[in-house]
Each structure stands twice: as C-alpha cells, then as structure tokens.
Amino acid sequence: MAQSPHNEAKPLLYRAPPEVRGMVSLDRDAFTQTIVIPSIRVPKGVLNKVVKSLRRAIVQRPGIPRVVQDKENGSDEDDLRLVLLDPLRVSSPSSFNEAEAEALRSFGVPQELQYYNLQLRYSNLKTEEVLEAVLPEGQEITSAFSRVGHIAHMNLRDHQMPFKNLIGQVIMDKNPGVSCVVNKTNMIDNTYRNFKMELLAGEENMVAKVKENGASYEFDFSRVYWNPRLSTEHMRMVQEVKRGDALLDVFAGVGPFAIPAARAGATVLANDLNPESHRWLQHNVKINKVAAMVRTFNLDGRAFIRGPVRQELPALLQANAGVHIVMNLPALALEFLDSFRGLLGREPSCDANLPIVYCYGFSKDDDPERDMVEKASDSLGVSLEGRCSVYFVRNVAPNKDMMCVRFAVPKEVLFSTDQTEPKEEPAPKRQKCGETTD
Numbered sequence: 376m377a378q379s380p381h382n383e384a385k386p387l388l389y390r391a392p393p394e395v396r397g398m399v400s401l402d403r404d405a406f407t408q409t410i411v412i413p414s415i416r417v418p419k420g421v422l423n424k425v426v427k428s429l430r431r432a433i434v435q436r437p438g439i440p441r442v443v444q445d446k447e448n449g450s451d452e453d454d455l456r457l458v459l460l461d462p463l464r465v466s467s468p469s470s471f472n473e474a475e476a477e478a479l480r481s482f483g484v485p486q487e488l489q490y491y492n493l494q495l496r497y498s499n500l501k502t503e504e505v506l507e508a509v510l511p512e513g514q515e516i517t518s519a520f521s522r523v524g525h526i527a528h529m530n531l532r533d534h535q536m537p538f539k540n541l542i543g544q545v546i547m548d549k550n551p552g553v554s555c556v557v558n559k560t561n562m563i564d565n566t567y568r569n570f571k572m573e574l575l576a577g578e579e580n581m582v583a584k585v586k587e588n589g590a591s592y593e594f595d596f597s598r599v600y601w602n603p604r605l606s607t608e609h610m611r612m613v614q615e616v617k618r619g620d621a622l623l624d625v626f627a628g629v630g631p632f633a634i635p636a637a638r639a640g641a642t643v644l645a646n647d648l649n650p651e652s653h654r655w656l657q658h659n660v661k662i663n664k665v666a667a668m669v670r671t672f673n674l675d676g677r678a679f680i681r682g683p684v685r686q687e688l689p690a691l692l693q694a695n696a697g698v699h700i701v702m703n704l705p706a707l708a709l710e711f712l713d714s715f716r717g718l719l720g721r722e723p724s725c726d727a728n729l730p731i732v733y734c735y736g737f738s739k740d741d742d743p744e745r746d747m748v749e750k751a752s753d754s755l756g757v758s759l760e761g762r763c764s765v766y767f768v769r770n771v772a773p774n775k776d777m778m779c780v781r782f783a784v785p786k787e788v789l790f791s792t793d794q795t796e797p798k799e800e801p802a803p804k805r806q807k808c809g810e811t812t813d
C-alpha cells in the first residue's frame with residue numbers, strides 16, 4: 376500500500392507531469408504517472424450501499440474506476456474492495472461529513488484511510504488539463520471550439536500557434552465524433568461569408584452532415600456559410616410561417632430558413648449568390664424531399680428581389696397568403712432594402728396583405744433598436760418609426776449585436792413609381808387585385 380501523500384496528492388489527480396510542458400507533437404505516453412489517492416476498505420457485502428452513501432466523496436475522473444480490488448489486505452482478498460476517494464474532498468478521516476461518517480459506522484466500515492497507487496494516463500485528463508500542462512505557463516488556454524458535424528473549428532491565438540497540431544489532436548481525442556479539427560485563418564468578411572481554414576488534425580474532409588430543427592443539411596463547410604449558433608433564430612423565424620404561406624429568402628445559404636419553411640407547407644423561393652451555396656441548397660432541398668415546394672436561384676440579392684420576387688409577389692399577395700421575405704446577411708442586408716422602392720410600380724395595391732420583411736443587421740450602437748430602425752428607414756426612403764418591431768438575436772462580439780427588424784413593406788414603398796433602382800427589368804405582368812385603393 377502506498378504512503379500517505381500528505382498535501383501532494385491533491386492537485387496531482389488533475390495535473391499532468393511537468394515534463395510535458397512545451398511539447399509540440401503529442402506523446403500520450405508522456406502523460407502517464409503514478410499518483411497516490413485516498414481510499415477506504417469496504418467489505419463486498421455492503422459495497423453498493425457504501426458507494427451510494429459516499430457518492431460525493433468518491434473520485435470522479437473519466438476512465439478511473441471507483442472501486443478496485445484490495446490486493447494488500449493479506450487475508451481473504453475476495454471479500455474486500457477499495458473505494459477510491461477524491462483527494463480534493465477527502466484528506467483525512469475527519470473529511471467525511473456527518474451523514475457519510477454515520478453511513479460508514481452503520482455498515483461497520485472503518486473510516487481509516489488507505490493510500491492507493493493509481494496509474495493516471497492521458498485518457499484520464501480533461502482537455503484543459505492537458506493543454507494547461509503543455510502550453511507556456513501563465514498563458515491563456517483556449518479549448519473552445521464550434522462543432523459542425525464531424526468538424527471542430529477553432530479560433531487560435533498567436534501564442535497557441537506553435538502548439539496548433541497538438542491542440543487539434545487533443546480536441547479530436549477528447550470529443551467522440553470529431554474527426555477533423557480546423558483553425559479559422561480569416562475573419563468572416565468575404566462576400567460568401569465562409570472561412571478560410573487550416574487543418575490542425577484528422578482527415579481533410581470538409582463535407583459536413585448536420586441536423587437542425589429536424590431537417591438534414593450537407594455542405595462543404597470550407598466553401599459556404601453555416602453557423603450552428605443560429606439554429607434558435609432559424610426556428611423562431613420559421614415558426615411565423617404557416618401552411619400555404621410563401622417564404623422568399625434573399626440570402627438563403629444552404630437552406631436553414633428555406634427548408635424548414637417548405638417542410639411546414641410554405642412555397643419557397645430561395646436565393647444565394649455563392650454558386651457553391653446554391654449547389655448545396657439544391658442538394659438539401661432534395662435530401663429533405665421538399666423539391667415540389669422550393670425554387671432556387673443563384674443571383675445577387677438585388678436581382679433576386681427585382682426579378683423573381685417582383686414576378687411572383689402580385690399573385691402571392693392577391694392570394695392572400697402570408698408572404699415572408701427573409702434577409703440574413705447582417706453586414707449588408709439593410710442596404711438591400713432600397714430594392715423594394717417602387718418594386719410593384721403601378722400594380723394595384725393589396726392593402727390587406729403586404730409582405731413581411733425580416734431583415735438582419737449588426738449594430739454597435741448604444742441603442743441598437745433605434746439604430747436598426749434608422750438604417751432600415753433610410754434604405755427604404757420612408758420612416759418605419761412605430762410600424763416595425765426590432766429584436767435582439769445574439770451578441771456576436773463585445774459591443775456588437777445581431778438584430779432583426781421586422782416590418783410589413785409600406786404600401787408607399789412597394790407601389791411607388793419613385794424607383795432608385797435601374798428600370799431595365801421587364802415590368803411584372805399586371806395582376807388583378809381583390810381590394811385596391813390606388
């Protein structure tokens with residue numbers, strides 16, 4: 376039996392050997408060490424009851440057993456077991472609380488501590504414990520990553536770069552189902568909102584398969600936009616769409632608004648400028664079996680609004696269907712609102728039914744709601760004050776919020792003859808409208 380470790384046993388259970396500091400290529404064996412932890416000797420007959428009564432004092436580590444054979448009791452080895460205790464909780468018999476001590480007494484188990492030599496391996500350490508031991512002392516450890524199917528993507532800092540492959544390997548080892556770890560190497564500021572990525576560990580397979588709100592999506596994560604943090608917003612927005620409504624998605628990506636809306640029974644027009652997004656959007660329409668409900672386009676957002684949307688809108692409004700126009704390109708979408716100016720020209724207006732726009736934007740303003748209303752109003756050329764709602768979607772960076780402004784496109788915008796856009800598109804076929812005022 377091991378010697379009492381005094382104070383030393385406490386941190387060792389949660390700490391790798393100091394020799395691993397500075398390791399850049401992962402050597403899992405170098406993490407193996409023998410540490411000494413407290414235990415109590417328990418007769419087999421009362422083992423389950425003791426384990427239950429002491430559950431908060433028992434060691435809890437991935438891969439470490441709570442109960443082991445007592446090889447050193449000398450007499451009848453089979454009758455006794457050692458229950459391993461958490462050295463952070465138990466350092467002497469007086470560490471047991473009242474209830475634990477009473478339980479041990481009632482089961483006739485002596486509170487005397489035994490010291491057990493435990494082999495601690497790489498597999499018993501958590502990600503942060505491994506990285507804390509390896510990276511230079513005092514520097515920030517980041518083990519955070521976002522998960523997209525089998526891909527974990529990280530945002531490493533400069534000081535972590537020398538350890539990038541080791542970090543990737545540890546993330547892969549410690550997270551079942553992750554078989555590829557990548558680091559983002561640029562800000563998401565290009566047209567198609569995708570990241571440049573560098574492979575840190577695993578197979579270079581960027582085609583992810585994910586489920587979101589009951590629908591399946593497949594896409595090349597290195598070439599399209601996908602953000603798992605938007606799943607709640609996708610669901611929230613689509614809940615407004617009813618069977619028989621229409622959803623017109625100007626910046627559709629690979630379909631996280633379009634496909635659930637089609638599954639809910641809406642007619643969908645979905646557009647994205649990125650040919651790669653468009654290709655995966657079409658694929659996702661197929662795998663979700665909603666091809667009958669969805670038409671896809673590969674156009675600039677403005678051309679989509681002034682082409683297919685303009686074409687379809689009169690009939691949709693006339694049919695009194697709910698028409699939802701979603702514009703999720705937060706860095707730029709507000710600027711696209713001017714495409715609605717005079718969109719239906721002299722079409723007879725349908726007062727009762729106007730399309731509802733959900734336009735996303737980023738705001739760094741102290742008053743993001745006012746900021747969104749002002750920007751949307753400027754772009755539309757009429758004030759939305761008092762006739763829109765603005766809600767907070769998520770915080771994307773310190774002092775930067777993603778917001779959504781929701782409004783019915785004002786009649787005087789839609790049916791105006793004052794267009795800021797070039798007028799080369801063919802005028803939409805005039806439709807009769809149930810109730811007209813102008």
Ligand SMILES: C[S@@+](CC[C@H](N)C(=O)[O-])C[C@H]1O[C@@H](n2cnc3c(N)ncnc32)[C@H](O)[C@@H]1O
Pocket residue numbers: 566567568599600601602605625626627628629630631632646647648649652674675676677703704705
């Ligand atoms: C922020 S992503 C949103 C995608 C999707 N709606 C979602 O919620 O995941 C914006 C999308 O707009 C597309 N995009 C960027 N500029 C565009 C433009 N001028 N016209 C149409 N689509 C554009 C990008 O390719 C990208 O897929």
